[in-house]
Amino acid sequence: MDLFKMFGKKQEKSKNIAKERLKLVLVHDRSDLSPRFLDMIKTDIIRVITEYADIDEEGLDIKMTRMKRDGDSRPMSALVANIPILKMKNKN
C-alpha cells in the first residue's frame, strides 16, 4: 500500500505548494501600483529601450517585489523588470 512511497515516487510536499502560492499572491499584494500605472511604466520602458535594442515585447515582464537591501539588509520594495533583448541596435 505504501509501495509508491517506498520506491521513491515523490509527492509534492504541501509546504512547497504553499510557498509557491504565497509568492505569487505577494507579488500582487506588494504592488501598490495599479495595473494601469504599471502598464504606463511598461510602455515608457519599451519606448526608451527600443531606441537602443530590439526587444521581445511579449516576453517583457515588470513587477513589484520586496528584497533585502545590500548593506543594512533592510527590506525595501523594488521594481523588477525582465527585458528580453533580441538584438542591440548599432548606434554609431
Add this chain to the structure above:
Amino acid sequence: MENKKGTAIVVTSGKGGVGKTTTSANLGTGLAMLGKSVVIVDADIGLRNLDVVMGLENRIVYDIVDVVEKTCRLKQGLIRDKRFEKLYLLPAAQTRDKSAVKPEQMIELVNELKDEFDYIIIDSPAGIEQGFQYSIAGADLAIIVTTPEISAVRDADRVIGILEAKGLHDHRLLINRIRPDMVKKGDMMNREDIEDILAIDLIGIVPDDEEIVISTNKGEPAVIEGRSLAGKAYMNIAKRILGEEIELLDIEDDNEGKISKIFKLIFGK
C-alpha cells in the same frame, strides 16, 4: 518621576488569532522576570483580553480610555501584576470602540509611560484599521507575529509594508505555533521558508504547545513556570530583546539522530 526613557514595542500581526496577546503577556512577563520594569498595554479596545491571559481580570477599575480622556490619572489606570512588582497592565476599555483613541493620544501616552518603564509592550488588535494605526503610533520596535500558514504570512507581509510606509523600520518576525512533526514531513513551512518570503529578521520561533492553553486557562503566562518549550522560547525572545545573543530553540530542525537516518535510508520509512 525618574527619567527612564524606555522602549516601546508593538506586537502586531494583521491576522487575528495568531497569538499576539499570548506573546505580549509572555514577553512582558519575561522582561519583568529579567528585572526590567514593564507595562503591557492592551490596545484592543472593545475586545479586552490581556487581563484574563494575565490573570488580572478582577482588579480592573480604570482603563486606557479613562487615561487618555484624563478621567483618571495614569497611575490609577495601571494594574500591578500579582507576581512581579515591576510588571503592570494598562487594560483596554471593554464598552468603547476603536475610535476612542487617536494616534496622537497614543503617542502622548506612550511617551509618558516611557518616563516610568524600561519597556512598554503594546498588544495591537488584529486588522490594519484604526486600532492598528494608533497601536503602532508610539512604537520604536514592532514584533510581527505570524504562524506558518499562508493566510497569516500574507497578512504579516501586508503589515510589514504598512510599517515601512509609516517609517517604523525596526521590525522583527516571531513565528508562532511551529509544529516540528509537520515541518519534518514537509507539510508545514519552516523558519527559513517564511524568513525567505518576508525578508525580515527573526526574533524567535515558538512551538505549538498545549502548555499555552493550560497556562491561559490559569491566567499564568507560560514563561513563569518556564518548563514548557513555549515558555522557554518566550524567555529566549525576552533575552534577545535585551540584546543577548541566544541560539534559536532546536524545535524545528531535522534533529533526528544518525541511526534513525540510516534506518530510514534502508527501510524507506
